[in-house]
Amino acid sequence: xxxxxxxxxxxxxxxxxxxxxxxxxxxxxxxxxxxxxxxxxxxxxxxxxxxxxxxxxxxxxxxxxxxxxxxxxxxxxxxxxxxxxxxxxxxxxxxxxxxxxxxxxxxxxxxxxxxxxxxxxxxxxxxxxxxxxxxxxxxxxxxxxxxxxxxxxxxxxxxxxxxxxxxxxxxxxxxxxxxxxxxxxxxxxxxxxxxxxxxxxxxxxxxxxxxxxxxxxxxxxxxxxxxxxxxxxxxxxxxxxxxxxxxxxxxxxxxxxxxxxxxxxxxxxxxxxxxxxxxxxxx
Amino acid sequence: xxxxxxxxxxxxxxxxxxxxxxxxxxxxxxxxxxxxxxxxxxxxxxxxxxxxxxxxxxxxxxxxxxxxxxxxxxxxxxxxxxxxxxxxxxxxxxxxxxxxxxxxxxxxxxxxxxxxxxxxxxxxxxxxxxxxxxxxxxxxxxxxxxxxxxxxxxxxxxxxxxxxxxxxxxxxxxxxxxxxxxxxxxxxxxxxxxxxxxxxxxxxxxxxxxxxxxxxxxxxxxxxxxxxxxxxxxxxxxxxxxxxxxxxxxxxxxxxxxxxxxxxxxxxxxxxxxxxxxxxxxxxxxxxxxxxxxxxxxxxxxxxxxxxxxxxxxxxxxxxxxxxxxxxxxxxxxxxxxxxxxxxxxxxxxxxxxxxxxxxxxxxxxxxxxxxxxxxxxxxxxxxxxxxxxxxxxxxxxxxxxxxxxxxxxxxxxxxxxxxxxxxxxxxxxxxxxxxxxxxxxxxxxxxxxxxxxxxxxxxxxxxxxxxxxxxxxxxxxxxxxxxxxxxxxxxxxxxxxxxxxxxxxxxxxxx
Numbered sequence: 032x033x034x035x036x037x038x039x040x041x042x043x044x045x046x047x048x049x050x051x052x053x054x055x056x057x058x059x060x061x062x063x064x065x066x067x068x069x070x071x072x073x074x075x076x077x078x079x080x081x082x083x084x085x086x087x088x089x090x091x092x093x094x095x096x097x098x099x100x101x102x103x104x105x106x107x108x109x110x111x112x113x114x115x116x117x118x119x120x121x122x123x124x125x126x127x128x129x130x131x132x133x134x135x136x137x138x139x140x141x142x143x144x145x146x147x148x149x150x151x152x153x154x155x156x157x158x159x160x161x162x163x164x165x166x167x168x169x170x171x172x173x174x175x176x177x178x179x180x181x182x183x184x185x186x187x188x189x190x191x192x193x194x195x196x197x198x199x200x201x202x203x204x205x206x207x208x209x210x211x212x213x214x215x216x217x218x219x220x221x222x223x224x225x226x227x228x229x230x231x232x233x234x235x236x237x238x239x240x241x242x243x244x245x246x247x248x249x250x251x252x253x254x255x256x257x258x259x260x261x262x263x264x265x266x267x268x269x270x271x272x273x274x275x276x277x278x279x280x281x282x283x284x285x286x287x288x289x290x291x292x293x294x295x296x297x298x299x300x301x302x303x304x305x306x307x308x309x310x311x312x313x314x
Numbered sequence: 315x316x317x318x319x320x321x322x323x324x325x326x327x328x329x330x331x332x333x334x335x336x337x338x339x340x341x342x343x344x345x346x347x348x349x350x351x352x353x354x355x356x357x358x359x360x361x362x363x364x365x366x367x368x369x370x371x372x373x374x375x376x377x378x379x380x381x382x383x384x385x386x387x388x389x390x391x392x393x394x395x396x397x398x399x400x401x402x403x404x405x406x407x408x409x410x411x412x413x414x415x416x417x418x419x420x421x422x423x424x425x426x427x428x429x430x431x432x433x434x435x436x437x438x439x440x441x442x443x444x445x446x447x448x449x450x451x452x453x454x455x456x457x458x459x460x461x462x463x464x465x466x467x468x469x470x471x472x473x474x475x476x477x478x479x480x481x482x483x484x485x486x487x488x489x490x491x492x493x494x495x496x497x498x499x500x501x502x503x504x505x506x507x508x509x510x511x512x513x514x515x516x517x518x519x520x521x522x523x524x525x526x527x528x529x530x531x532x533x534x535x536x537x538x539x540x541x542x543x544x545x546x547x548x549x550x551x552x553x554x555x556x557x558x559x560x561x562x563x564x565x566x567x568x569x570x571x572x573x574x575x576x577x578x579x580x581x582x583x584x585x586x587x588x589x590x591x592x593x594x595x596x597x598x599x600x601x602x603x604x605x606x607x608x609x610x611x612x613x614x615x616x617x618x619x620x621x622x623x624x625x626x627x628x629x630x631x632x633x634x635x636x637x638x639x640x641x642x643x644x645x646x647x648x649x650x651x652x653x654x655x656x657x658x659x660x661x662x663x664x665x666x667x668x669x670x671x672x673x674x675x676x677x678x679x680x681x682x683x684x685x686x687x688x689x690x691x692x693x694x695x696x697x698x699x700x701x702x703x704x705x706x707x708x709x710x711x712x713x714x715x716x717x718x719x720x721x722x723x724x725x726x727x728x729x730x731x732x733x734x735x736x737x738x739x740x741x742x743x744x745x746x747x748x749x750x751x752x753x754x755x756x757x758x759x760x761x762x763x764x765x766x767x768x769x770x771x772x773x774x775x776x777x778x779x780x781x782x783x784x785x786x787x788x789x790x791x792x793x794x795x796x797x798x799x800x801x802x803x804x805x806x807x808x809x810x811x812x813x814x815x816x817x818x819x820x821x822x823x824x825x826x
Binding site: 154 | 342345346348349351354374375376378379380382383384386387389390391392393394395397398401614617618621622624626627628632634635636637638639640641642643644645646647649650651652653654656659660661664665689692693697750752753756757779782783786787794797798801802804805808809812813816
């Protein structure tokens, strides 16, 4: 009995100390967001005041278009998620279910392409989109549609790869049955496969959403106008730019933006782990 | 449903959608062509063609599924990769950004000098005989004339209308521009040369003054050289994107153009000490950083997984708290950590009562980077390790215990080796990811601290990718050619690492 207690107590010790390590920065942000001093100082562990000043600032200060940033992030990440899953699942379906010449070469090529870190080609993307801007200012550098297209292309490799892994694990009996009933491949895809795979597609769409939401550097290069920015870029400028060291509103803004992401993440934990095991890694 | 998909509605939908996309693409093709972006125009045109063939013929069914993905991948991944390869063969940097044709025009336009006496006139922009003309007032000599690009006509002072400053504002056979015309006059007038005397012409300086100038540099198309008309020296193409004097390589004409220099960007990496030395330092730190991150995150994650591998009280609560760092948007957590490491106000120094200048000292900055990445990364290995621990057959551990092995021996001899074998592809993938962990470095330290004095742009915590970014965008001289060459070398390294990891996982699959 005593031995068991001993064994469990080291487990709790490890659990508690590492939990404190992971909670500390988060706790600090929460108390900073409710403090009126506007700094990220640790004055005491128990907050002395609860002020909503920072939250009000986000919504009432015209110099901080927080809601516009949030809308931009939602629109861009949402479109990338939906479109990349529709387009990616078609390719994944073909890789997984159709027999054709060059299938193996195709998979190997895809593997190589999805390994290319998008950030390495960033100067090329920049120069290309600068040229596109010259003849089509609506979709070139500095525009949200342009950024969306770049994200969509960049997400394609990883998403097809991830989806292919998931699709391989869905039994093929139903679409084979549909084939016997005389359905064409395109019909099988839309009417049998997509409804059947919709939970998986939703998971990949949400993963893609989180990934795009988190993307920083392309968004920063692309979106120069205050009104065009995404949350990640907007909030970064808060503490780096003209609002130098304005931690209060930054903390409030980060918390509001993180809550939905954290909720999505925690509810998808199981799939995320298996998806990450399938090839892509964060952190 | 089946009926709907087979029916005319679906077909009509397909036709409308494809026509719409094709129409947009054709419009873009045309404007790209008009702007002389031939490669982009060709790609867009080809896209329309491929879409039509794929979706209106029965040439290949798999292609119907692949085409949208392939097109996007080609445009925004493969295209940029190929472009990176191309750029890496060019002398493509600040001062050498434009094409040769544009450079020649600019050198000619800038290759003028003002008259030594510094004569300038008040002028009025207008139209005379249907062409752009200026009405010039030589107030000192009370002379007035109308000058166009090919003629100059003097006017009797009695015929001109003067304003209160004595500047002619109207004259016979001359119509001054209205204010609304002036607004658009810039492109029409600013580059024109209006006749004065001999070699000298009048160049506009704004809309109300003209400076007497003459051409100094003249392009000689037959020999592809620039001639200095004043002293007769000849500038030739030096093969590296500039016109220079044959006996003085440093005397170059600005601007230059992007010229092919083939493998010079690559050879520079290995031979030019100014490029090689910072790069080697950055490379070593990149490897140290990625290795340290993988080791620390894995060790902490594994420790947690082992500790929580038993259904102890509150395990679910621990689990939800422990994945929080992983669930938070990383951009925000990195920025928060950046604030916590602030020397004066930061929570870290307050907590430990220290006064460390974290981001000013190279070693403390490196420690901070690894510590923050530990926080960001350990939940991943915790989740993965807990999953893998379940996969280790319990018979194995029981057998070892029966044979008299103590828990530590069981862990070292059985659990850890098996776990490492299962997780090695993921450890390698994590290494490859952190090798290019741009966001962390960029947002936390910006690559710093760096020595401002020697003008070196590489900082103590710069990893290869953040250093490359600085070369391409971050400093006063942007060298896209060199940055592209380094990018490709990084890609080869990372691809090799990833493929190695993948082969390991393949080996594993064949055993299980």
